[in-house]
Amino acid sequence: MDSLLPLNLPSSPLLPSRIVVAGPCSAESREGMLACAEAMAACGVIGAVRAGAWKPRTRPGSFEGYGAPALDWIRRAALAARVPSGTEVATPEHVREAAAAGIDFLWIGARTSANPFAMQELADAIAEICPDKGVLVKNPLNPDIELWVGALQRLYMAGVRRLGAIHRGFSVYNSHPYRNAPLWQIPLQLHRRYPHLPLLHDPSHTGGSRELIAPLSQAALDLGFDGLMIECHTAPDEAMSDGGQQITPTELASILSSLHVRTGREAGEQLDALRLQIDELDNELLMLLSRRMHLTDSIGECKKLNDMPVLQPERYRRLLSLLLERGPEYDLNTEFLKHLLELVHEESVRRQLAIINKL
Ligand code: PEP
Numbered sequence: 333m334d335s336l337l338p339l340n341l342p343s344s345p346l347l348p349s350r351i352v353v354a355g356p357c358s359a360e361s362r363e364g365m366l367a368c369a370e371a372m373a374a375c376g377v378i379g380a381v382r383a384g385a386w387k388p389r390t391r392p393g394s395f396e397g398y399g400a401p402a403l404d405w406i407r408r409a410a411l412a413a414r415v416p417s418g419t420e421v422a423t424p425e426h427v428r429e430a431a432a433a434g435i436d437f438l439w440i441g442a443r444t445s446a447n448p449f450a451m452q453e454l455a456d457a458i459a460e461i462c463p464d465k466g467v468l469v470k471n472p473l474n475p476d477i478e479l480w481v482g483a484l485q486r487l488y489m490a491g492v493r494r495l496g497a498i499h500r501g502f503s504v505y506n507s508h509p510y511r512n513a514p515l516w517q518i519p520l521q522l523h524r525r526y527p528h529l530p531l532l533h534d535p536s537h538t539g540g541s542r543e544l545i546a547p548l549s550q551a552a553l554d555l556g557f558d559g560l561m562i563e564c565h566t567a568p569d570e571a572m573s574d575g576g577q578q579i580t581p582t583e584l585a586s587i588l589s590s591l592h593v594r595t596g597r598e599a600g601e602q603l604d605a606l607r608l609q610i611d612e613l614d615n616e617l618l619m620l621l622s623r624r625m626h627l628t629d630s631i632g633e634c635k636k637l638n639d640m641p642v643l644q645p646e647r648y649r650r651l652l653s654l655l656l657e658r659g660p661e662y663d664l665n666t667e668f669l670k671h672l673l674e675l676v677h678e679e680s681v682r683r684q685l686a687i688i689n690k691l
Pocket residue numbers: 357384388420440441442443470500537
């Protein structure tokens with residue numbers, strides 16, 4: 333994905349240089365949509381207007397959106413606020429209808445980006461009907477970066493070049509206190525792989541509650557995300573979907589003005605000197621790891637000679653608990669240390685297995 337085009341989504345007056353897409357979970361009426369967009373524009377919070385016309389609901393029987401008629405409400409509301417409009421599409425028919433209604437950008441939801449067949453159909457439809465529209469891809473429900481990358485690649489390979497990604501958390505067992513666990517390492521990995529791909533955070537669907545919107549948004553900005561998608565409703569408690577995580581335009585304005593965007597680029601000599609030390613330490617770490625692995629290999633030879641099994645669980649348990657006990661002394665987080673030592677041990681076992689099986 334090396335030749336992406338700009339998404340063309342303006343930043344929010346209250347959050348300079350960051351994209352803010354906001355609006356209700358679903359478009360509930362022409363008047364409601366207009367009132368929300370006008371109130372958001374009056375508070376200076378947007379950006380771009382979002383609302384769902386087709387709502388993917390977990391269980392049947394709940395409100396599933398007003399469908400195609402809602403598209404015109406969304407477009408007119410955004411037009412009145414003088415910003416672009418966007419909606420979620422999940423089928424080629426949605427793409428056709430959204431394009432015909434003049435919706436400016438599209439997003440693909442978490443349930444759809446998890447399905448390669450649906451993604452391919454959507455990618456082909458967008459490429460055929462409206463290849464120049466901006467398309468934002470939410471992370472799939474499951475914490476699988478390859479699935480997310482795959483969804484983006486299907487669009488790119490079909491010829492859609494105005495792409496962006498939205499991190500909305502992952503559906504995992506026990507994500508408390510979040511509705512969806514943030515697992516920040518996954519969007520950060522995506523950012524490392526595709527530094528030019530705009531990356532937004534959706535604190536509404538990640539947190540699932542109003543109180544979590546501000547801290548999650550700040551965390552995303554601290555990590556260098558390019559913007560936010562936030563659900564906003566003039567009367568959240570009466571919303572037809574996702575009421576508990578929606579906030580009013582005034583609340584949104586107050587949250588956005590409380591956020592701090594770190595814009596520093598050059599930290600000067602002090603940072604350079606610290607980075608130099610880190611580079612040296614990383615080199616030392618590599619050398620130490622290499623020495624440790626070579627010792628491991630010699631132990632493997634000994635085990636082979638003495639016909640011993642590679643795994644010596646008792647010794648490993650003793651070693652691990654001794655080192656973990658000393659972690660706090662060195663200001664090292666126990667979970668981190670455990671993870672690291674397990675990795676090193678797994679690699680040692682892999683090398684020794686190769687040695688004892690060598691003829
Ligand atoms: C939404 O943005 O309204 C939505 C349904 O989100 P997600 O696909 O992240 O659940």
